[in-house]
Amino acid sequence: MYDVAIIGAGVIGALTARELSRYNLKCVVLEKENDVAMGTSKANSAIVHAGFDAKEGSKKAYFNVKGSEMMEKVASELGVKYIRNGSLVLAFDDDDMKTVEELYGRGVKNGVKGLFILSREELLKVEPNIGDDAVGALHATTGAIICPYGLAIAAMGNAMDNGCELKTNFPVKNIEKGEGKYILSSENETVEATFVVNAAGLFADEINKKLEDSDFSTHPRKGEYFVMDKAQGSLVKSTVFVTPSAKGKGILVSPTVDGNLLLGPTADDIEDKTDIETTDEGAAKIRSQAMRSVKGIDMRKVITSFAGLRAVGNTGDFEITAKDNYVAAMGIESPGLSASPAIAEHIAELLFNMGLKKEENKNFNPVRRPMDFFKTLSKEEKNALIKERPSYGRIVCRCEEITEGEIIDALTxxxxxxxxxxxxxxxxxxxxxxxxxxxxxxxxxxxxxxxxVAYEDVTKTGEGSGINFERTKGGVKNA
Ligand SMILES: Cc1cc2nc3c(=O)[nH]c(=O)nc-3n(C[C@H](O)[C@H](O)[C@H](O)COP(=O)(O)OP(=O)(O)OC[C@H]3O[C@@H](n4cnc5c(N)ncnc54)[C@H](O)[C@@H]3O)c2cc1C
Structure with a gap:
């Protein structure tokens, strides 16, 4: 019997697990996929928004500003790549400039610090490659970029190091309320817990309906992206937005924490909660809008594309509810990544308010070694480590210069x-x-x-994604 079962290992579930591992509790995270960060948390713009976009008084505004303030410390403790690069919202005409002024006013009301309205001349001093049509911008100096899946992986890893369990390949199909407990089951396994947290992202509304008669629902809004080679990574330092529309923040151009350039996302309402195909129409939209914002984008330098799905709720705001030892975090669309540390802290508070025992885990260690720690070592430190573990001296991935030792770490x-x-x-x-x-x-x-596992049975991304079909010498797979 667990004290708490958390459904979903995205940033919300993983950071909640980490938050709860500060206390002496028996917690488990149930994730339907074979890994952490397999939903929206792996495919988004990776921006820690300053907090000027969401309407004042909304949960989005409150948790965004708080989460953004918390994120630098959380990222540093967890060894997650984070850069406070600042963001810009470009204006291309007088109407856009009015929107920029509105966003500035909203940001001030939301408590965002470091906001400035820039003329074109001032804008060019910040970003010399801004497109010729831009007439001014909002500058948010507290905007940042982060590795989003890195955050979920590190938070889950830290929670596990501090005692939390993770069960992957556990799609929660059913939840029943028993005597003082919840019974959660997949097709093969059952888990019992006194408290339940629903952090199932796009599917949280469906889980919620198993427990409550609720009108809350989410639908997917697809966002497609291009990732550009690192040769394009220094075209801009800041995250460059255009003025937002009702559907989202528009196509941005942003460096990533790893030195690539990210273009996107589109915003298309769809029905299928699993459709992450990229499209020709999406590609055309991204290309034209990104090239208007920033000069020098070379589409021959695209190295990959991907799409993510926003969990758009029917209330327009985050829906975080608590009742009967059950907390649901639903409709956590953008700025959910930015807000995630604050939402996780809030979920823990809601659980304690409902009677979850709050006894400090004296052994809790908030710190986790950065995943790219090897790159941060001096030449002498690297040599010493290679002597101890020679696998750190063998490069496996030449493009990113990743050693065998780092891959072994990822697997262990x-x-x-x-x-x-x-x-x-x-x-x-x-x-x-x-x-x-x-x-x-x-x-x-x-x-x-x-x-x-057998070489032939290694997959790209879980069941059904085999990469080896036949042996070139020695017969057919599994023959
Ligand atoms: C295109 C796009 C751009 C975005 N850009 C930004 C941005 O720049 N900044 C920002 O702050 N936010 C951004 N967001 C929003 C942000 O990505 C999300 O708010 C955040 O990732 C949501 O995290 P989550 O943990 O709620 O959901 P998820 O990451 O989707 O995690 C939910 C988990 O639950 C699992 N699950 C689902 N059903 C079950 C079940 N029945 N049993 C067990 N497990 C289950 C899923 O597999 C998944 O791992 C963006 C989103 C999109 C799509």
């Missing part, structure tokens, strides 16, 4: 990677210019060796 430290994409999200091997063309066979070999 909490939460362990199980497939190629899991290793990629933890180490960046396969995220460079060749997109895994060179390193995939070696990474596959390491996964097979360390996880004890």
């Amino acid at each position: 430290l909490n939460p362990r990677a199980k497939d190629l994409d899991g290793v990629k999200r933890r180490t960046r091997s396969g995220m460079g210019r060749c997109q895994g063309g060179f390193c995939s066979p070696s990474v596959t070999e390491l996964i097979a060796k360390i996880s004890g």
